[in-house]
Amino acid sequence: MVPFAGWEMPVQYSNLGVLASHNWTREKASLFDVSHMLQTKWIGKDHTRFIESLTVADIQSLPLGQSTLSVFTNTSGGIIDDTVINKQSDSNLYVVSNAGCAEKDLKHIREQLKGFQDKGGDVDVQVLEAFSLVALQGPSAAKVVESxxxxxxxxxxxxxxxxxxxxxxxxxxxxxxxxxxxxxxxSVPDSEVVRLSELLLENPDVELAGLGARDSLRLEAGLCLYGHDMDEATSPVEAGLTWTIGQRRRTEGGFLGAERILPQIKGGVPKRRVGLIVEGAPAREGAKILSVDGEELGTITSGCPSPVLKKNVAMGYVKSGFHKQGTDVQVQVRNRLQKAKITKMPFVPHQYYRG
Incomplete structure (x- = not known):
């Protein structure tokens, strides 16, 4: 167990090590306790207009029951947090954001909410404090829930x-x-989360998994970890998240930092988030990325051995112009320069169910 965002969280469980847990998720199904995540409900007739003032998403066009990944931005176009927004009904939105940013997110939301309400906006944001959240992930997940x-x-x-x-x-x-x-x-009431977890774990295809496997799985999938692969100094365009900016929003703007972000879509950015395959030892966060000629290009933000690929994968930022797939670079690991190559992400193909 380790401290994580004000919670005590399991790195791994006793029956499976991190590597075995990672592979179990890829082959069967793992249950993650993610109750530390911030769950909120946005209500009121102006809830769409309010959330669109804080995020880059086109919620107006989002169908009922549909979710979208988005980011909260600050006035300088940096990312306050990433979040998943779901149109639960015509009258409310269900929003999940990161535990590590919960205090900061709520402070920002409430500050903006007061200004919006003072101008006559009809909206409120409620924290769902009596609800837990568990994630069942892996190819067996659907049949487990169906059963x-x-x-x-x-x-x-x-x-x-x-x-x-x-x-x-x-x-x-x-x-x-x-x-x-x-x-x-x-999302399940706190009073029922243990019973629900026990029901899921009765299936022989389901095992509990902790933070260790969660980190290597998300990195293989090319997914960002807030505070590492993106932060308040990084724009969505630099982070490779331009696709989260709705087409209507690109024309209309209307969100915090739009004056910086929208010109970047056409005009480019000084740095880009990239994936890398690294030879030799694994490259960890903070390792320098250099060109083959020794020019400093950027920094690794996440890295680990990939259990699926049996190679060392990493994510980081490099100077624009060196971000193209196939570009040879070097990474400095413990004062040694190791060969690396810019590679497309995800490193391991996504298996999302699209019907």
Missing amino acids: LVGKDLSDFKFMTSRHLDIKGIPVYISRCGYTGEDGFEI
């Missing part, structure tokens, strides 16, 4: 959500996750 709800879920697609009853437990379940695999995130 408990007693119905076929082939019409339940990636980045959609719905209310379900699991053996008498009311849940709000989203088909998404942070591993690159098919799977679900399940």
Whole structure:
């Protein structure tokens, strides 16, 4: 167990080491306790207009029951946090953001909320404090959930959500996750989370997994970790998240930092987030990235051995112009220069269920 964002979190469980847990997730299904994540409900007739003032998402065009990944931005165009927004109904949004940013996110949201309400805006943001969150991830996830709800879920697609009853437990379940695999995130009342977890773990294909496997799985999937691969000094364009900016938002703007972010889409940025395959020892956060001629290009933000590829993978930022796939670079690991190559992400193909 380790301290994590004000919580005590398991790195691994006793029955499976980190490597075995990682591979189990890729082959069967793992259950992650992610109750530390911040769950909020946004209500009021102006909730869409308010959240669009804080994020780059086009919520107006989002269909009911659909989710989208987005980012909260600051006035200088940096990323305050990444978040998943779901249109739960016409009258409310269900939003999940990072535990490590919860205090900062809420302070920012409440400051902006007061100004919005003072101008007559009808909106409120409620923290769902009586709810836990668990994530079931892996190729067996769907059949495990189907066996408990007693119905076929082939019409339940990636980045959609719905209310379900699991053996008498009311849940709000989203088909998404942070591993690159098919799977679900399940919001459940605190009073029922242990019973729900025990029901899921009764299936022989399900094992508990902790932070160690979660980190290597998300890195293989090319997914960012806030505070490492993106932060308040990094724009969505630099972070390779331009795709999160809705087409309408690119024309209309209207979100914090739009004056910096929108010109970057056409005009370019000084640095770019890239994937790397590194020879030799694994490159960890903080390692310098250099050109083959020795010019300093940037820094590694995440890195580990890939259990699937049996190679060392890493993510980092390099000077624009050196970000193209196939570019040879060097990485400094413990005062030694090691060969590396800029590589497309995800390193391991996503297995999201799109129907």
